[in-house]
Amino acid sequence: MIDTGKNGEFRYAQTTIVDQNDAEFGITPSQTVGPYVHIGLTLEGAENVVEPGTEGAIELTxxxxxxxxxxxxxxMFELWQAGPDGVHNSDLDPYRIKPATVEGFRGLGRAMANPAGEATFITLVPGAFEDEAPHFKxxxxxxxILERLxxxxxxxxxxxxxxPVLQAVPAERxxxxxxxxxxxxxxxxIVVQAESNETPFFGL
Incomplete structure (x- = not known):
């Protein structure tokens, strides 16, 4: 068991069993998901939606x-966005008739937080998409967190x-x-589990 900021004893005794067939049958202690969400997902440069130095590149922290x-x-943060022309670099976007207009623009990024809970993407400013204002997803x-937010x-x-999406959010939020x-x-x-200033999250 891995506890963030652990400064005491583990809640459960550590076992010496290495083969699951040797484990006694019964109910196992409850535990939250993770921290294995990082395993196999940490790729060098995945936070670069465009290569550093690309014309028009910005940082999104x-x-x-x-x-x-x-x-x-x-x-762990994932980022999806349209390019400056408002087109997503995906075959699922009906407006995409050719690869991204900016060479190297992937439209998707992934970044792991540092100890301060922050991560920085290198990307481009998105354009408006259909009737939606420019935004980062x-x-x-x-x-x-059992399902991504x-x-x-x-x-x-x-x-x-x-x-239309922003209009679905209460005006005061x-x-x-x-x-x-x-x-x-x-x-x-992003603020999670706060009474007054929690970031609005969307169901898909």
């Missing part, structure tokens, strides 16, 4: 904290009045889905 404000240091995985980060300073502008690009802070 994403963070995750829990309801106490403590960083979720084992979080973000998935969050972490220990104890989906949210969006909209761009500050853009017209969000007609975006829409501000929680708008990224902050930084010198290098944007920053988006």
């Amino acid at each position: 994403v963070s995750a904290v829990d309801g106490n404000g403590d960083p979720i240091s084992d979080a 973000i998935g969050l995985f972490a220990r104890g 989906y949210t969006r980060a909209y761009l500050p300073g853009t017209d969000l009045s007609n975006d 829409r501000e929680l889905l708008i990224a902050k502008k930084t010198d290098a690009g944007f920053r988006f802070d």
